[in-house]
Amino acid sequence: MNVDEWLERAIRDAEQRGLGHIRPLLEALARQTRALRAADWNDPTVPGDGRSEPAPDSRARGAGTDGQ
Amino acid sequence: MTSYNTLTIEQLAPLVASRRVSSAELVEACLAEIDRRDPELNAFITVTGDSARRDAAKRDEELAGGHGRGALHGIPMSIKDLIDVAGQPTTAASRVRSGHIASADAPLVTALKRAGAVIIGKCNLHEFAYGTTSDDSAFGPVRNPHDPTRSPGGSSGGSAAAVATGMCMASIGTDTGGSIRIPAAACGTVGLKPTYGEVPCEGVVPLSQTLDHVGPLARSVADARLIWEVIAVTADAQIETSSHRRLGLPRAYFFETLDEEIRARFDEVVARLQGSGLVIDEVSIPHARDISPVYDHIVCTEAAAYHAPMLDARPHDYTERVRERLEVARYVLAEDYARALKGREVLRHEVAEVLDERDALILPTLPIQAPPIGATTVQVGAGRQAVRSMLLRMTQLFNLTGHPAITIPIGVTSDRLPVGLQIVGHRGATRRLLATAALIEATLQT
Incomplete structure (x- = not known):
């Protein structure tokens, strides 16, 4: 499932559960997920453990959902 | 009496052991400071004054009988209210x-008591440790003792405020993304996150089981060490002295969004350390920009797994913002959790590589000063930044x-707010x- 599809389904589900107000947080998580998936270690064609410099597209970052 | 409240355990322990100061006197000094400061700061959820007085009397009787328990004999300490103390509620705020x-x-509390510590109360925190400001608590926000309009950091905000003000001599906190080091830096104390797994998390309400750490907040590095030696079950036996006298400084990414006063204070410290003979060279974590997405997907997944039953059963008993973030966490996909675990291994290898041939890395603990209570964004340079992302960065x-990782205080900003060195x-x-x-610490104090 790509991130756009995931986000659409998550927003729909949250709204059905009466949690439509969490949409901005879901969008923030989607930005983090896009960044995560863009990281070069996910590419099975990259040899080794992906310790090379990250690809340029993995550097675009949105606000995090944070933890502690 | 209140002079005891500013001393370190390293200074107090010999006074107690030689019976020049009693544990009862220390407990009374702490309780008096709690009476004086806590109505404003809200650092404690539960004050166990009666049991502390009883335990202090027992510790004093033991010393009178020639029996000392150890490094913490008769020392009043507090415990973050995420950790079990028998007979007391563990509210998790x-x-x-x-x-x-x-x-x-909790086993770590057993170890503290066995070493003679007297538990004086349970400290306020960010609800379930899921936040960095300690303002989302069912018991109200904790306030920073240096400026009560500001956050003490979190999630162990009550512990840091209590140590900074002398309401206890030290405290035990937990740290899943910085929850010991962030409040310690914001309140001007020392805070230690030991190596993962050294201090048992049994009897501690979990947040993220593969990220959770337990450790001390104290007034000095020596005090943090005394406590760590008591609570660690797998304390390493590696060499104690700095062998290389070389430190690594990871500027890229970490220094890109940094309060100018903190940058200036940090640069002063670097110059002083270099002047003392330490070699400090810049290093790079190649995947530093992936830290936040990797972290979020792990902490969200693991927190959601623990909280799912309670979110379903009693959602309205959570504070609003913590509940919202936990509900969002439930939407993380398993495949993204797996990607994040792989990313963590990459980052772990990169940190190990830059530590090779160096004693340690140094960087500011916080990129911003303690933010106003309730603030969600803060101005850093030319832009607004999310407070929580900044505090974790x-x-x-x-x-x-x-x-x-440990934070030590390295002075204050022009607003008299503490700055920490990690x-x-x-x-x-x-x-x-x-x-x-x-x-x-010794170099900076000379």
Whole structure:
């Protein structure tokens, strides 16, 4: 499932559960997920453990959902 | 009496052991400070004054009988209210936990008591430790003792405020993304996150089981070490002294969004350390920009797994913002959790590589000053930044990698708000990190 599809389904589900107000947080998580998936270690064609410099597209970052 | 409240355990312990100061006097000094400061700061959820007085009397009787328990004999300490103390509620600062009473001490609390510590109370925190500001608590926000309009940091905000003001001599906190180091830096105390797994998390309400750490907040590196030696079950036996006298400084990424006053204070410290003979060279974590997405996907997944039953059963007992973030966390896909776990291994390897041939890494603990209570964004340079992302920016990497990290105070800003220096050591070498931190602390105090 790509991130756009995931986000659409998550927003729909949250709204059905009466949690439509969490949409901005879901969008923030989607930005983090896009960044995560863009990281070069996910590419099975990259040899080794992906310790090379990250690809340029993995550097675009949105606000995090944070933890502690 | 209140002069005791500013002394370190290292200074007090010999006075207690030689019976020049009694544990009862120390407990009374702390309780008096709680009476004086806590109505404003809200650092404690439960003050166990009666049991502390009884325990202090027992500790004094033991010494009169020639029996000393150890390094913490008669020392009043507090415990973050996420950790079980037998017979007391473990609220996690949440209405979700109402009615809970711990049936047994967490093993780390047992160890503290065995070493003679007197538990004086349970400290306020960000609800379920899921936040960095300590303002989302069922018991109200904790306030920073240096400016009560500001956050003390979190999630162990009550512990840091209590140590900074002398309401206790030290405290135990937890740290999943920085929750010991962030409040310690914001309140001007020392805070140690040991190597992952060294201090048992049994009897501690979990947040993220592969990221959770337990450690001390104290007034000096020596005090943090005394406590760590008591509560660690796998304390390393590695060399204690700094062997290389070389530190790494990861500027890229970490210094890109940084309050100018903190940058200036940090640069002064670097110059002083270099002047003392330490070699400090710049290093790079190649995947530093991936820290935040990797961290979020792990902490969200693991927190959601723990909280799902309670979110379904009593959602309205959570504070609003914590509930919202936990509900969002439930939408993380398993495949993204797996990607994040792979990313964590990459980052762990990169941190280990830059530590090679160096004693430690140094960087600011926080990129911003303690933010106003309730603020969600803060001005840094030309832009507005999210408070929570900023507070986690320097610390969360070392929860992912499990490396030990400590913060020590290095002065204040023009607003008289504390600034912290974070020192990061080798995995499994917390003792060596503490030796390096003690060297730096001593250098900066001369």
